Amino acid sequence: MSDENIPSFDALEVGAVVAEREVAFTRDTLVRYAGASGDFNPIHYNDVMAESVGLPGVIAHGMLTMGAAASVVEEWAGPGNVADFQTRFTRPIPVPNPGAATVVVTAKVGALDEELRTARIDVVVDFDGVKVLGKAQAIVPCA
Amino acid sequence: MPVNPEAVGRQYGPSEVYEVTRVKIREFADAVDARSFAHRDVAAARAEGYDDLVAPSTFAVIIAQRAEFHVVVDPEVGVDFTKVVHADERFTHHRPIVAGDEITTTIHIDKITQRAGISMVTTRAELADAEGDPVTTVLSTLAVREDA
Structure with a gap:
């Protein structure tokens, strides 16, 4: 990654929102992610299977939510410039058929490391007023 | 059968x-809505300083989940996959993954x-x-409900 395309450390302020995006999950999105990732757990495409394990219906892959959140950070950080990304999965996202489950991804500067010149980016994924990820944090090297 | 706590320390592979x-x-970038051309076009990836297309930051899950399957199917660990929920996940990249790796x-x-x-x-x-150098460390925790 060339330096001119990554965020400038000195321009960052703790608390500042660096990226925000609305993401709509549909059954189509889930099938596409299943194929791309190789995660074919039927609770992500089959309502009967999902209900049989106590879910309200088909839910999005946690890793799809995490992947979509990472994409929002990576678009700001520069491709390949997210050094570390972690999250807990706290709430499932039921995906209706037909229709869409729409989430809002917000990425903020959580902390700055002067010595390493890295930013900790805290990510919130909001679904109907509820946070579906916990402690979602990315480490982004800066110029 | 509950999960066997003595399975800690087991390793599988390489x-x-x-x-x-x-x-x-490209397929994974489309699936997670990763929009950079560096995931799709070789010239764009080279302009960013990479030898080839660079993978989105959670791409490593494809590779890690294949490996985690060994844990889930090991009868001596005792994970019932129908009772599993994904609890957490972490990627630490020692370098970005690129096409050709x-x-x-x-x-x-x-x-x-x-x-x-x-x-x-966990x-x-x-x-x-191929040189044996570290690329990515993936930590993943599954929560397994045990029968009462």
Whole structure:
């Protein structure tokens, strides 16, 4: 990654929102992610299977939510410039058929490391007023 | 059968080589809405300083989950996959993954904790390239509901 395309450390302020995006999950999105990732757990495409394990219906892959959140950070950080990304999965996202489950991804500067010149980016994924990820944090090297 | 806490420390692999392809990077980038052309166009990736298409930051899950499968199917660990929920995930990249990489993965069971009818199983996948140099470390925790 060339330096001119990554965020400038000195321009960052703790608390500042660096990226925000609305993401709509549909059954189509889930099938596409299943194929791309190789995660074919039927609770992500089959309502009967999902209900049989106590879910309200088909839910999005946690890793799809995490992947979509990472994409929002990576678009700001520069491709390949997210050094570390972690999250807990706290709430499932039921995906209706037909229709869409729409989430809002917000990425903020959580902390700055002067010595390493890295930013900790805290990510919130909001679904109907509820946070579906916990402690979602990315480490982004800066110029 | 409940999860066996004595399975901590087990390791599996190294796995067979996973070849990272341009096609898979493009497909995964579309699936997670990663919009940079560096995931799709070789010239754009080179302009960013990479030798080939660069993978989105959670791409390593494809490789890690294949390796984690060894843990889930090991009868001596005792995970009932119908009772599993994904609890957490972490990617630490030692360098970005690019098309052409040949990745070998070793998986370790780092931690098993049990409380209130739930077993938490934490695995660590160490992804290395053809030279044996570290590429990505993937930590993943599964929550397994135990029968009462």
